[in-house]
Amino acid sequence: MDSAALQFLKDLLHAPSPSGYERPVQDVVRRYAGTFADEVRTDWHGNVIVAVNPTGSPRIMLAGHCDQIGLLVKHIDDRGFLWVHAIGGWDPQVLIGQDVQVWTKTGPVAGVIARKPIHLQSPEDRKTVPEIKNLWVDIAVKDGEEARSLVAIGDPITVQLGYRELRNGLAAAPGMDNKVGAWTVISAAERVRRGNPKAAVFAVSTVQEEIGLRGVQTSAHQIDPQLGIVVDVTHATDCPTIDENQYGRVKLGKGPVLYRGPNVNPVVFERLIEQAGALEMPVQINGLATAASNDAAQLQLTRGGVATGLVCIPNRYMHSPVEVVSLEDLDHAAELIARFCLSVDSTSDFTP
Template identity: 55%
Template sequence: MDKSAKEFLINILETPSPSGYEVPVQNIVREYVGTFADEVRTDLHGNVIASCNPSAELRVMYAGHADQIGLLVTYIDENGFIYTNTIGGWDPQQLIGQRMTIYTANGPIPAIIARKPIHLLNEEERKQVVKLKELWLDVGAKDQKEAKEIVAIGDPVTLELGYQEMRNNMANSPGMDDKTGLWVCVEAARRAKERGGLNVALHVASTVQEEIGLRGATTSTYGIDPHVGVAVDVTHATDCPTIEKFQEGEVKLGGGPVCYRGANMNPVVVEYMRAAGKTASIPLQWGAQGRGTGTDANAMQLARGGVATGLVSVPNRYMHSAVEMVSLDDLDACADLLAEFALSIPADADFTPR
């Protein structure tokens, strides 16, 4: 991973993008892809689409979603405490005692999210799983009037963002889901463009609103109208305690890209991906899904008259938490795999299952 690519990764991880509020991170994406793409556009939904060799007849689309889970300010009480609803899927247990940031019209406001201390919980309360409505944000305001002067209903909230490197080329940060997948798509296109020899039009979509229903993938796929689509998202690493491999498969951090087979994946795309891994000497991990996946691949496959779809995933420990953890080696391997995949497709390729 070269210096500029790593800076791009850190920048998007440390920039807020709750679903529906992706503009700050999309500005970074737009600037970065502008250094190599032949065309860059932003659609009315907010998807940023970078195209390489756009005049080619066969259209290939890579999709990684720019949005992350977050919260949304819904109420400020008389004492200045702030209540929220969720954006995307949260385990409220992950939120207790976290440092948070509220993004207001006048800039970010630090906050903490809290509940009644354990010393004051009665016996019945201690047995119950906490609900989001029992948590509140505290910005240090002395009353409702002061809080309303700085925070507005509808302001988005994230965990305190921050990138941290660890041993064995691992890293943690909120929002690894799916800014790592977005990074892979962008970096794969950059590497393919630099190598030269693309026979296809390669369109990279930084999609919006995946966490609330694959919405950006639906609109951007319709607009691009690809023949082939590959979504890049994270998947659960199962190399940690309590996760059952016989249910979730065997997926290791540092083990390389996870390629999926199943109903959501076109078998010709799968074989092209397998061949690309062999050509580039990239070890692949394999996953299986017997129905539509909860990723942009599901929306891509069903767009217009149908798209030959694939799914490549980045192994991720502790998904949808403040400490999502990935291997930087896996990110590089995923980008190399998708660059090789795009370059391996001839102009007259046929992805019709036979």
């Protein structure tokens, strides 16, 4: 991964994007894609569509959702504490003790989420698993009036954003799910631009995946692709307590994961395997017996049906503030998808 691509990733991870509030991260996508794409546009839903060779054939859509899980201000009490609802699927236990930011019209407001100190907890308190409804955000105000002068009902909240490199080419950040997917599809489109594409490639940073696979539906309807590849994260199983017998063997740094199953067109899968072999690139294979819980489920069903592939980035500790991925896996995924797109022309047949 070159320095410009790495900076693009860091910029994505520092921009807030809870579902429904993706504008800051989409600004990053537009700025970067504008340096190479034939066309960059944003629809009224918020999807950013990046086109390379838009008059080519067939039409290929690359989808990576940019939204992350977050919180939303539901109530401000008279002491100035913020009570919240979840945007997407949180384990409330990972939120306790977190620094957070409330994203207001006038800028971010810092806060913390905590709970009653252990010294003051009863034996019953210590056994209780917290729920989102029991958590509050402390923004260090004097009272509710001051809080309401800073924060509005409906303002989104994220945990403290950032990026931290770890050993062995790994990196940790909140929002790896799925800003790395948006990074991958935009980076793949940039690499397609350097080649001689016959197909039209539309890389889409989709919105609102975490609350119902919404952005991919509207963007795919506009593009009307014949082929599609979805990039999302998948669970790395190379850490304690995860059963490989149930979830497969998926390791960080061993390559992107290519899925097989009814949600995946078998010819697309085989073409991806073929291209990985030509690149001598490591990939991991996993099975998916049902529709994916990501944008692939909806993309496959667009209009008359889309020949869909699913390429995933192994991710430890998904839906937490410390999601961990391999930078090499990201780079490999972008290169593999670019080579796939460059291998397709108007004579290609993806009939199962």
